[in-house]
Amino acid sequence: MRGIIGYGTYVPYYRLDRARITAAMGAGGGKGHRSVAGYDEDTTTMGVEAARNALRGSSVTPSSIWFATANPAYLDKTNATAIQAALDLPQETWAVDAGGSARSAEAAISGARGTPGISMAVVSDLRTGNPTSNDESGGGDAAAALLFGDDEDAPVIAHAIGRAAATGEFLDRYRLPGENASKIWEERFGEQAYLTLAEDAIERALKEADLGLEDIDRVVIAGLHARAVRSLSRIAGDKLVDDLAGRIGNPGAAQLPLLVASALDTAAPGETILCVHLADGANASVLRTTDAIAEYTPFSSVESQIENGSDNLDYNLYLTWRGFLDRESPRRPDPDRPGAPPAFRSEDWKYAFVGSRDRSSGAIHLPPMRVSMDGGAVDDMERIRMADTPATIATFTVDYLAFSLSPPTVAVVIDFDGGGRFQAEMTDVDPNEVKIGDRVEMTFRRLFTAQGIHNYFWKARPLAE
Amino acid sequence: MASHGIKDQVAIVGMGCTPFGEHWDKGADDLLVDAAHEAYASAGVNQDDIDAFWLGTMGSGVSGLTLSKPLQIDYKPVSRLENMCATGSEAFRNACYAVASGAYDVVMAIGVEKLKDSGYSGLTGSRPPSDGTDSSLTAPATFSLLAPAYAHKNGLDDETMKEVLTRIAWKNHKNGALNPRAQFRKEVAKETIAGSPLVAGPLGIFDCSGVSDGSAAAVIVRAEDAHRYTDNPLYVKALSFSSGPATGALDPSYDYTTFREVRASAEEAYKQAGIDDPRSQIAMAEVHDCFTPTELVLMEDLGFADEGTAWKEALNGSFDLDGDLPVNPDGGLKSFGHPIGASGLRMLFECWLQLRGEAPPERQIDSDKTLGLTHNLGGQPGACVSFVSVVGSEIG
Secondary structure, eight states: EEEEEEEEOOOSSSSEEEEHHHHHHHOOOOSSSSOOOTTTHHHHHHHHHHHHHHHSSHHHHHHHOEESSSSSSSSSSSSSSHHHHTOOOOOSSSSEEEESSSTHEEEHHHHHSSSSSSSEEEEEOOOOTTTSSSSHHHBBBEEEEEEEEETSSSSOEEEEEEEEEEEOOOOOOETTTTOOOOOOOOOOOHHHHHHHHHHHHHHHHHHTOOOOOOOSEEEEESSOOHHHHHHTTTTTTTGGGOHHHHOOOOGGGGGHHHHHHHHHHHHOOTTTEEEEEEEEEEEEEEEOOGGGGGGGGOOHHHHHHHHBBOOOHHHHHHHHHHHHHHHHHHHHHHHHHOOOOHHHHHTHHHOOOEEEEEEETEEEEOOSSSSSSTOBBBBOOOEEEEEEEEEEEEEEEEEESSOOEEEEEEEEEEETTSSSSSEEEOSSOGGGGTTTTTTEEEEEEEEEEEEEEEEEEEEEEEEEO | OOOOOOTTEEEEEEEOOOOOOOTTTHHHHHHHHHHHHHHHHEEEEEEEGGGGGEOOOOOOOSSSSHHHHHHHOOOEEEEOOBBTTTHHHHHHHHHHHHHTTSSSEEEEEEEEOTTOOOOOOSSSOOOOOOOOOOOOOOHHHHTTTHHHHHHHHTOOOOHHHHHHHHHHHHHHHHHTTTTTTTTSSOOOOOHHHTTTTTTEEEEEEGGOOOOOOOEEEEEEEEGGGGGGTTTSSSEEEEEEEEEEEOTTTTTOOOOOOOOEEEEEEHHHHHHHOOOOOHHHOOEEOOOOBHHHHHHHHHHHHHSOOOTTTTTHHHHHHSSTSSSSSSSSSTTTHHHHHHOOHHHHHHEEEEEEEEHTTSSSSTTTTOOSOOOOEEEEEEETTEEEEEEEEEESOOOO
16 A cells, blocks of 8 residues: 655744734734744745655655656756755755646646655645735645555555536736745635635545545645635535634645644644645545554654744844845845755765764764774764764854844854854844754755855754654 | 073064055055165165075065065065964064074064955955864854953853953053054044944954054174174064963863963963063063953953953053053054064064163153063964064063
């Protein structure tokens, strides 16, 4: 049997209180919160975090990565390669992008499910809309990863017993490359188009599963067309899985796998879950959980990540991060772009946070060194990945002068459990709350973008409880 | 194999030092001409008498042409050196060795930096292409790591630590107020220093040295020739340099309360000069007070204060102009700013004035000791280069 053998999700730390939009603009906003990627995050880094959580909740190594997003960090250049590198996966791993549309999530998920071996779909999205728009307040940022495999790889916790898709060519939402916000055709038009397609897909999926709607235990409905999703939700009644939109917004392409993960977080063995995705058509699948799900614990549940966020993000900071407000830069030079050959040479360090450990003295070097700082042994090092090792703050400072999209920069000197020291930037933290002795973990971030090159590296963040 | 030093083999016989400050009307070329010709006049030599030149500059030019063109030097050797913030001292050190080796009779060490043309705050510089993982922290941030670590180690509360740092800045500005060459020539009230806007960690604007332009130069000859140029030469007693493995940020045993490189260079310099108790044997010291906690930590690293006591000594005035061991009597980097290539030679210029009794009376140190120390460092805590020199007004 082939199916889902694990999953991971990522909801960024920041929440924007929609009331702050209304207060600032006199329009837009509303009730509740949306999730907001930090100034140092993009769909690739969020994808890495979701994928890390998936792998930390399992003990498998995927042989392919299928990455999808409607908001790629790079065009032309594959983004999945950075995810593959950050996960320290071997070069035999096949890492590919499916991108551009919310529907590309289906491509990544189907691709991963259909590719032999252990495959991971990673779907990430970062939603922006013009200030006061529904997309601004209703959007969200998140990522989710689904691991597919066969029972011999790891216990399958859920598998599809029926699937069907319907495709429609019609204008619902659209965005030219480079634009910050989507345009949307009149909503009632799209609603009718979607409902017809959804009824068709659901009927065929249920037929394949040999079930009626009344046999379904829970229903996940995802899609960016709020009106169509709302209408379709009536078929689910009290079986509808909370779409989390009130608390984190709608994370576009990532919504489907995020809500599936959220459903699996609390699913019991033998449950049937109808999952419907409305995006330029309709996609319906019926999942059935197995007995193994009782033994499966995700590394970090969707609920715990939502709970751990900060809902104190200023709207003006959000607008700055999204490029709607240009702050005065410090009177400092712009950062240098990273060089391609140096970054290539240090891929293990830069992307996978792999240092070197002296075989004779045991000293851990971050970054990796050829000559040991303890005893001077030359070229007698083994690689040691520190990305998943917690650490403790030895000392710290706050830099009010350094270049940052969101000053000040918090810098920490951290000592890793079991050895190794590193001076890191710290993120997802209130500069006034940092203390010596605080516990931290590493997170993959975009330090800055210079001359069109995203500079990815690792930062420290408070260790999740 | 051993380091031997060149105690009393060479001497400074003339020096020049431009005013340090925002020289909107002068480029690096002008500053070099000013400093060099002041030094020629001081030594009573012509440019033609100089056999070779060592130019220190971090970013105001590359190659010997940076000096030979503005000075119109006729086909003499000019070496251009860079060793981060110790660049000026490094030019001096290498020039001294050239004379000691017998290769040249008369040489010049000169340093310059034109910082105010960049339009940026603080120091800037270009780096080779990198993988993008290097720390992007500014200099004040890296040095600010010293303050909480020192306070924690020695049981100081935040208020006391701030008082200590404030007193160091206050002292250096007080000295600089008496120095016509200084960038900042006013005393600054402690409340102003303590209340200045934060730059990094606990460091405010007034805990940081300024950004300025300047140049300084020295004419160096063999010690036995020195009296042909001046009745009061300054003899070089020790020159030491330490470049560390830069493992502070990797090594959990490093606690950010010391510069290991400074300790190594101080130990070496004291050995060369025959000093066993620097606190009692040195008349004055010019140290690298790039940020106030740097000067605090240096007092212990250079052996001027016992471990864990520098903060008390700073508070009770031991390092004041009229204190037990005056530190930065010219006002230091705090009052001069830090034109990188020039700073080390500017420190020597104060030794030149003080040890020969030529400092203005209002800041002339009253001491029967004959030795002065200069200390220059570049980099950051845990990864730096450090220079120490000892000079003296008497042979032996």
